[in-house]
Amino acid sequence: GAVVSQHPSWVICKSGTSVKIECRSLDFQATTMFWYRQFPKQSLMLMATSNEGSKATYEQGVEKDKFLINHASLTLSTLTVTSAHPEDSSFYICSARPSGGYNEQFFGPGTRLTVL
Amino acid sequence: AQTVTQSQPEMSVQEAETVTLSCTYDTSESDYYLFWYKQPPSRQMILVIRQEAYKQQNATENRFSVNFQKAAKSFSLKISDSQLGDAAMYFCAYTYSNSGYALNFGKGTSLLVTP
Numbered sequence: 001g002a003v004v005s006q007h008p009s010w011v012i013c014k015s016g017t018s019v020k021i022e023c024r025s026l027d028f029q030a031t032t033m034f035w036y037r038q039f040p041k042q043s044l045m046l047m048a049t050s051n052e053g054s055k056a057t058y059e060q061g062v063e064k065d066k067f068l069i070n071h072a073s074l075t076l077s078t079l080t081v082t083s084a085h086p087e088d089s090s091f092y093i094c095s096a097r098p099s100g101g102y103n104e105q106f107f108g109p110g111t112r113l114t115v116l
Numbered sequence: 117a118q119t120v121t122q123s124q125p126e127m128s129v130q131e132a133e134t135v136t137l138s139c140t141y142d143t144s145e146s147d148y149y150l151f152w153y154k155q156p157p158s159r160q161m162i163l164v165i166r167q168e169a170y171k172q173q174n175a176t177e178n179r180f181s182v183n184f185q186k187a188a189k190s191f192s193l194k195i196s197d198s199q200l201g202d203a204a205m206y207f208c209a210y211t212y213s214n215s216g217y218a219l220n221f222g223k224g225t226s227l228l229v230t231p
Contacts, residue, residue, distance in 0.1 A: 034218055038159075043207060043221045057216075091159060095219075103149055103217045107161035 003027055004096050006108035013084055014116055021079045021111045023094030029074035030096035034105060035067075038091040050077045074099065084115040120210050122222035129198045130230050136183075137193045137225045139208030148212035150184070151219070152193045155205040164206070167191065195227075203229040 003026040013019050023033055031052050036044040048069050050056045056069035066088075068080040077096075081088055091112050095105040119142045129135035141150070152164040167175045167184050175182050179199075183192045195202055208222040 032216055036219075043223045044161075044219070046218050046220070049216050049218050051216075093159075093161065095161075097217055103211065103213070104163070104166065105217065105219065109158070109160050 002098070002106045004094065004106045004108040006092075006094055006111050008111060009109060010112040010114075012114045012116065015085055016083055018080055018082045019084055019113060021081075021092055021094075021113075023077045023079070023096065023108050025075045025096040025098075025106070028096070028106075029099045030077075031074065031099040032097040032105075033071055033077040034095045034097070035069060035077075035079050036093045036095070038093060038110075040091075044093060047079075081113065084113070086115045089113055089115045120208050120220055120222035122208050122225050124225045125223070126226045126228065128228045128230060129195070129202075131198055131200060133198055134194060134196045135198055135227065137195075137206050137208075137227070139191045139193070139222055141189050141191060141208070141210050143189070143210065143212065145212040145214065148210060149217075150182075150191045151209040151211070152180070152182070152191075153207045153209060153221075154202075155207060155224075157204075161207075165193065198229050200229050200231065203227055 005024045007022045033050045035047045038044045047062045048056045048058045050071040058064045071077040093110040095107045097105040121140045148169045150167045154162045165177045179196045205224045207224045209219045211217045
């Protein structure tokens with residue numbers, strides 16, 4: 001149990017285009033999902049917290065107009081990188097926290113984004 | 117601000133030996149949780165062990181155990197009988213209820229296991 005999927009697993013796009021990454025909790029409902037970014041040889045940095053049915057909370061320094069997050073259901077959150085640039089190339093990881101006050105979160109396998 | 121510090125960028129251990137990875141954290145919260153995650157080359161985050169701050173007893177999971185020193189704000193991970201499959205990045209992480217349980221990660225320790 002507690003499986004989280006991400007799609008796509010990798011994507012290459014041209015500079016200026018938008019890319020959508022999906023995060024799904026497959027066997028549980030997740031009121032809260034988190035989006036992290038990991039640059040090569042670095043740690044995971046929290047980008048935003050996504051709560052079902054409400055606006056995401058972004059960390060300081062993360063542009064909310066550039067990284068659009070939608071959490072329309074209890075099993076799906078999406079991250080859209082708008083007008084992507086080469087500096088947005090990174091590994092994006094989502095995690096989902098089961099509903100019901102559970103304090104553990106389960107991670108997706110990540111999405112590698114390369115912007116040319 | 118809550119911070120997590122891992123002072124060992126790299127560690128090496130021989131197969132079957134024991135290694136300890138260090139982690140310290142800073143917080144003013146009373147209700148918090150600490151985790152060790154493993155990230156192998158696949159980059160899938162794998163939970164190794166967790167510790168609730170209110171529990172005095174150190175958590176153990178098979179070959180993995182922690183030394184939780186609450187007053188010193190220290191949370192080290194001990195890996196016993198190291199195996200080749202233990203080679204990975206290890207991240208110490210902290211969370212608390214008022215953050216919505218978002219994780220704050222340390223910079224990580226790269227563990228090399230030699231035959």
